[in-house]
Amino acid sequence: MSRKDYSLLREILDSAHNGILLVDETGEVVVFNRAAGRVTEHDPREVLGRNYGEFEPEVWEDMRQVLVTGEPQVGRRTTSRSGTMIFGNRTPVYLDGEIVGVISVFQDATEYERVLSELHAYRQLSEQLDVIIDSSYDGLWISDAEGKVVRVNPASERFAGVNAKEVIGCNVSELVEAGYFDRSVTLEVLKQQAAVSLIQQSKDGRQVLVTGNPVLDENGEISLVVINARDLTAMKRLQEELEQSRALTDQYRSELTHIHRQDELSSRLVMRSKVMRRIFDMAMKVARVDSCVLLQGESGAGKSVLAKLIHRASSRSEGPLVRVDCGGIPSSLIEAELFGYVGGAFTGALSEGKTGYFELADGGTLFLDEVGELPLLMQAKLLRFLEDNEVVPVGATAPRKIDVRVLAASNRDLEKMVRAGAFRKDLYFRLNVVPIHLPPLRERVEDIPHLIAHFLDIFNQKCGKQMKLSSAAVDRLRRYAFPGNVRELANLIEQLVVLSPGDTITPDDLPAEIRQTPFELSPEGEGEAWDLAAAVARTEREVIARALAEYGSQRSAAEALGVNHSTLSRKAKRYGLFGAKTQHVAK
CATH class of the missing domain: 3.30.450.20 (PAS domain)
Incomplete structure (x- = not known):
């Protein structure tokens, strides 16, 4: 070269x-x-x-x-x-x-x-865009300025029931004619030159909310139409499932709250007998509804306590619990006390009037204790309230709507009073929706030791003492009939804590009527009264306990009972009487 x-x-x-x-x-x-x-x-x-x-x-x-x-x-x-x-x-x-x-x-x-980096970044961006489009839960359709489909993501295939390969390259007008959907938002966007939203129906019957947005080029002309589609059928189903889930969650929360509240209330009620456990379970069930409850039983059996438990376990627990002693209000004032009165309604009335017990209990529970003492006239007014939940204060003309749940209690035989005409039959049936009968303490002897421990703890704290009961004293109390029931037992324990000279309450500290209670069998629970082995065991335990308390030592008690010391020691240990002289009841 x-x-x-x-x-x-x-x-x-x-x-x-x-x-x-x-x-x-x-x-x-x-x-x-x-x-x-x-x-x-x-x-x-x-x-x-x-x-x-x-x-x-x-x-x-x-x-x-x-x-x-x-x-x-x-x-x-x-x-x-x-x-x-x-x-x-x-x-x-x-x-x-x-x-x-x-x-x-x-x-x-x-x-x-730099060129390679830009190329790599472009490729990466393109891949990310593909992933975003294909991963979108909403459907995405992209068409060109002529309405020809250029891109369809998997969600759109699912919503419209189509295959992307079938529709890409087709004009949307052809798809409408083929029945893929009833109308095209793309055509509307191209026609109106603006964003459009409408509801389409796909060929499988789905309702789809679609929104079309135009993409403009540098000259302001539409180059692409991007369609966003959302399956309304699926959204409706998801909404229903969400509502069901929320309802189930609320139900579980309510159940847990009820269980926690029931456990808390159960710890406050001293009970060991089967009958009282059944009553407690029934009370917790009825607490969840607003049905009327009629509590019947002897005076002091615990009707007021059970009424408080029902209120605390109910949905009205945040509202007031108003107790009315129907037998303690003079008949001339009972209507004004229950329903209230307006100012100047009668001589001696307060000028500003007075709110009645029913209104005071609004949003909560009204406990009518000794409802059998109500006069017949007031029984009629009470029945009227139970029917329409309205009260008319004395001196007023317009009724007032009250939201109150009514619990009633009586130590009298209301059914017998109905037959005698002393209690309205219709009111009795209206109150007696859920009847609960509380047995007297003498019919649930197994509760007595636990009640003793409960009251002993209360009055020891109240009096600042550390008193205890000997097992012999407890046995004496178990054999007593308690005509005043739980109230009498509570008063007795308080009296013993205050007056007993020593730290241990013995049979000698008990009132004479209890010390003189004759020895008799006291069945521990239902079905055990005629169980011979159980009756013999109870009798043997009571005799050994009395002998230990009487003679002060196992050796002396064994001689009195005519058995050797080792036999008595073995039996005392079996019955939980080992060291009975120092065994006491405590909570």
């Missing part, structure tokens, strides 16, 4: 963007364009015509290998004088089959890597 040819080639290659270096077989630089000077930071005027080894020895050594071997070098990296990375390819130049030089095409690796 002549030098004239090389000169023409240099002029052509000077306009190239990439750096171009051409050396002959001796290493003399024939071509070194402007881009090569910029990248390598060598002045082309200084480099041309000189051996390139003077400027870049390492590069020239690599290029010599190309001259010798004829093998091109691809993707070789070098560094400029300022540290810039250069990326290039070196290829042998042939003339008539012989290598006459080497050409190297290179560029600033920083620029190359």
Whole structure:
């Protein structure tokens, strides 16, 4: 190649963007364009015509290998004088089959890597966009300016009951004609040149809320229409499931609250007998509704206590519990006390009037204790309230609506009173929706020791004492009939704590009527009265306990009972009487 040819080639290659270096077989630089000077930071005027080894020895050594071997070098990296990375390819130049030089095409690796980075970022963004579109729970349709479908995500396939391959490339008007959906929001967007929302019905009957948004190009013309679709059928189903879940959660929460409240109330009620446990369970069930409850039983059997438990376990527990002693109000005042009165209603009435018990209990529970003492006239007014939940204060004309749950109690036989005409039959049946009969204490003897421990703890704290009951004293109390029931027992324990001289209450400290109670069998529970083995065991235990209390030591008691000491000791231990002289009842 002549030098004239090389000169023409240099002029052509000077306009190239990439750096171009051409050396002959001796290493003399024939071509070194402007881009090569910029990248390598060598002045082309200084480099041309000189051996390139003077400027870049390492590069020239690599290029010599190309001259010798004829093998091109691809993707070789070098560094400029300022540290810039250069990326290039070196290829042998042939003339008539012989290598006459080497050409190297290179560029600033920083620029190359920037392009690669931008390409990678674009590819990554494209992949992320694909993942977002395909992962969307909402359906996405993309159509071009002619209404031709270009993209459909999986959610849209599910909503519309179509396959993307079937609809991509089709015009949306064709899909409407084919019955894929009843109308097209894309056509509406193209027609109105604005965003449109409407409800479509797919071919499988689903209702779908679709919103179409136009995408404008740089000239303000629609280039794409993007459709967002949401399955209303699925949303309705999810809403129903959510409501069911919330209802179930509320039910569970209510059940847990009721169980916790029931456990708390159970700890407040001292009971061990089966009959009282059944009554407690019944009270907790009826507490959950607003039905009338009629509590019947002897005076002092615990009707007021049970009424409080029912109120506390009910949904009205945050409201008031108002107790009315029907037998303690004069008949002339009972209507005014129950229903209230307006100012000046009668002589002696307060000028501002008075709120009655029914209104005081609004939102809560009204407990009518000894309801059998109500006069017949008031029974009629009570029945009227139970029927319409309205009260008319004395002196007023307009009724007032009251939200009150009524509990009633009586120690009298109301059914017998109905037959005698002393109690209204219709009121009796209205109150007696849920009847609960509390047995007297003498019919639940197994509760007595636990009640004793309960009251003993209360009055010890009240009086600042540490009194105890001997087992013999407890046995005496178990055999007593307690005509005053639990109230009498509580009063008795308080009396014993206050008056007994020592720290231990013995049978000698008990009132005479209790000390003189004749010995008799006292069955522990239902079904045990006629169980001979159980009756014998109870009798044996009571006899041993009395003997130990009477004689003070096991040896003396054994002699009195006619058994040897070891036999008595074994039996006392079996019945929990070991060391009976120091055994006491405590909570």
